[in-house]
Amino acid sequence: MATTLFLPFVSPRDHNAPSGRQCLPAFVVEASPAALPWGANSIMFRSGSVSARAIWEPHGVEWIRRETAAFPVDFNDFTRDHRRRADASRQALAEVTGRTPADLEGLHPLVAVMADRNTSRVYHFADQGQWGSIFVRYHQEPVPVRSAGDVVRCMLDGYDALQTARRSVNDACNYGRWRQDLEFERKFTFDRIPDTWAMINDLYRRVIEGDIEGFIPEVNLEFQAFDYEVTVFEILDPPTEAGYVAFIPQVDGRVCVKQKWFRENAEIRKETLSHNVKLDPTEYEQHAREKCAGRVRRLPVYRRKRFDVNFESLETGNVYGIFFDICRTSGGVPAHAFSQCEVEYCRSRTWGPFTQIFEQFEVACAYAERFLTEHGVGYVADLYSKLDFLREAADASGRRELAHA
């Protein structure tokens, strides 16, 4: 049995009512998922990627299947192009189902079922952005779904799971994060300062085009740029607090305080971030001392220009980022600069246990290395930290101004 996609069209008003039961679909579209990016954890409904082949409609207690000529099923409405396609799709559905396009405005596939020979996975709408709508799995059964009746049974079976998952359907609530207290990243330090903007553009374009197999651009968080100063205090003692405290100014005059704990450079480090702290720069050092209850050393201020591309796995929901940055000392100290690529685990858009965090991290790192090699960028995987950079700048040793590509 080839994989089949079922889209039960429900009334969102009824679907979300606190009635204590799953509302039933008005009809179910059966479609081929051939052009659809999907995995065990999520489905990315790009407009133009679903082609209907049959419609199931209720007839008493039975569901009647009717094959149709293929037509595109689109329901995104984020962009003007989405809406144009969705309007055309509603027109086609109206002809097939005998409903009016206006009636169909009130019906939407908030649930999707993907079925193959052994497994049926039930997904729920999670978010929408420029690339389309993303659905996340909340229920699974080790039996195939072959009919709209099976689809309804699956939805009813999954109702209790959905009551927990629906907390995650809210805005910016799709995610969990493995070990929120830890930062998990690998660094590739460049031997010069490459054209990081051209590189991030190319990386982003490749991610959009699906070059990282099984991953899509992270919906609504896919491409970001940053440019800020950081004031760092190295923690000298006690040894249990070894690492640094950093102060990053916010636009509203408040400060983000970051603390990292590490004795030696490592891929996994304890990290905390406190936003919206009211501090004047003259209070930074005292605040750093209080954070560690010990001695600190002020290091040169540096400015970090950072470009991020984030991508999420359809198989697990894990999100990783590849970042290119340029760091330069600022203020009245000799110019030091360096440039680096970081690959980081960010979060997981999943409504089940976290899986493959480490395995997929290796996939992301391998992709980053291949990308750097293709761009002819010389690098070392060396865990070189910002603290190393600032110690060298303070001591006027090590790297000075690196050559531009």
Place this chain on the structure above:
Amino acid sequence: MPDAFVAFGSWRIRFAEPLTADHRRLRLFALPDGIDIADHSVIEDLAARIDPSTGHAVEADGTRRPLAPGAKVSNLFGPDIPLATVQKIERGYRIHHRLTRLDPAVVHLIRVGPPRDADQRLADALWSAFDADHLPLNNWECLYIKGLPDTELEQKFEIEQPFDYFRLCRAWWRRLDDGDVAGFRPQLGDEIQYWSYDNHFYDIADNERGDRGYVSIMQYCKRKTEWDAPMFTFKKKIFDADRRERWERNYDNQWVAGDPRTALEEFFGYPLKPLPQWRRTRFDLACEAVATGNLFMVNFDDCRVHGADPPAGRLQQCEVEYLKTRGTPSERLIYADFARLIEHVEAFMRSQGLAFRRSNYSKLSFLRDYVAATTT
């Protein structure tokens, strides 16, 4: 000859990186019709809006040269990026908006501070302008300042007919994103927010502080440790009567393992009276007043008491609410934009055949009224 342009140039200018003469070469294209250079924000698909035939090059020293035929304009992914809107003035250029966000299909240019006048060496002037304001301009999703701190400014509407929140929210979104709400564009980066969550809701009983209002647990959480961790968001709203401005604060990422009422009493220190559990479903459609950078949201929500039989226990309202500002908030401008947006929303509701009236009827009043009606 137009006097207003969009200046394209090297990313190195935006990020204050060292420049060569090549990096200082700019391309200027006529500012497309319909973009008001006096606005606070320009949020446009410039690649689609700009006429490439209107372009010319400006060298590092200000020398103007024609562009070779066949010039192309991109948002992202091009050899240069849209840096600023500029106006030709006698001694050089006046810099108006500068780039703050760049996506494949949209560019966001914004004002930070007053316009900056430059001589003919525009690239150097842009470099300095970005360098001076890199914190507000170059950090993704960071240029927000909330006016009216701790105050919720919100206009509600009672709508006479039962409505389908899903249709109405989508219809408003279409109108907004199609550019048919004059002076407002979707809030780039937070356009559509989907909500449907249960609430544990409590009236604040008589207390030593004299506070009145409600506290609640909203069943959602933005920073969960596990997907099913019992983590929620608390809300506290202090008001003695239904009104347009109320004190409000949310408390994120709260772990509630036991009884919700006990958790809220311990957290807030108030004695509480329980009200029925209810569910709130809506989209928030966020928009930006392009003249000022003030951000608002519009929603059509569907509130239902658990287990009630509609229409009993159902509250349907429209809300218009001030969120925050991209820049320095001005209370006067917030209220002026708020009034304009309300007029747009009212026109929209009329176009949908809805009868409505302005109201400050709160969820607290709704639940108290529901209890009174169902226990008599």
